[in-house]
Amino acid sequence: MIRSDVLKTLIPMISDQLVVSNIGLPSQELHLLDDQPTNFYMLGTMGLSSSIGLGLALAQKAKVIAIDGDGSVLTNFGTLPTIANNPADNFILLIIDNGSYGSTGDQPTYAGMKTSLAKVAEACGCDNVVECSAEDTAAAVQAALDGDKMTIIVSKCESGNIKVPVIDMDAPVIRHRFMAEVSRLNA
């Protein structure tokens, strides 16, 4: 399974949840599969999906799923100690780890070589770290949603991309409709 296959299996459980989606193809794939006002698409700024997700989870009550990639976590490694030391039990960080920089042409990342992101997250102090196969990801996300503990999921999948259009929506529109959903879920 490649990333878009994993995302497809997640739609039934994340469709009505607050989702912060990583820059590039992950956001474009999610937008194509299931555009929702509860999705915050990052159009730029590689690496900050987990940080935006944590800030959002700490500021309000609804559950937040940040979808990140191995390359993006590698570029913002400082995020993992911050997450570990500021736990938000409504926060799920899903790292889709395909061992490559998918949006830029599938160049290999160190996460696909000797570096284990799950072990790094644990070493940083994150308490609930789950590494799973692409096939088991939906069950892991559902279990995290059913629980009330901050969870880091590292989903090991294959490298590869589908053809998707870029997101045409204006950034302030994405933010505005997303914030309206945050208000609704916290009402």
Added chain:
Amino acid sequence: MSINQKIVNDFIKNKIEFVTTVPCKQLAGVIDEIEASKDIYHIPSNKEDEGMGLCAGAYMGGKRSAIIMQNTAIGVTINTLVTLIQYYNIPLPMLISYRGEIGEPVACQVEMAVHTKALLNQLNIPTYHFHKQSDADELDAILNHSFMAKKPVAILTDASFWQGA
């Protein structure tokens, strides 16, 4: 009231409830005051672009946020300021120690100081320079301006400003 208390009081008056910090010697007192405040969630970040991501998320979650950092961070955060904070119209007060100005003991700090205002100007970020303690009288209005305009603002605080603390 100390200048650090005054700054934090103005943050609270403007309903800022979420503050991230990356330390600087000049900012140590105000960071202590943020940490001690019951009204503000203080979340230290490891790098300033990470901090801006945290602030963007908190703002979308309904909490006004701010970042406290050194001017060297302008070099670190240009992409984040442009493609996240400005592109999505997110307000972000940035209280910045303006290292490398008159009174600076570390020569290397001057290298970034000479670029600081030019970079902020290039990014069209409203910039305010606090040189005397009385300059902080405007802080309340500057914070209000950031949230009204949904823009980042830079408040540069130099060594002369902090010496009076």
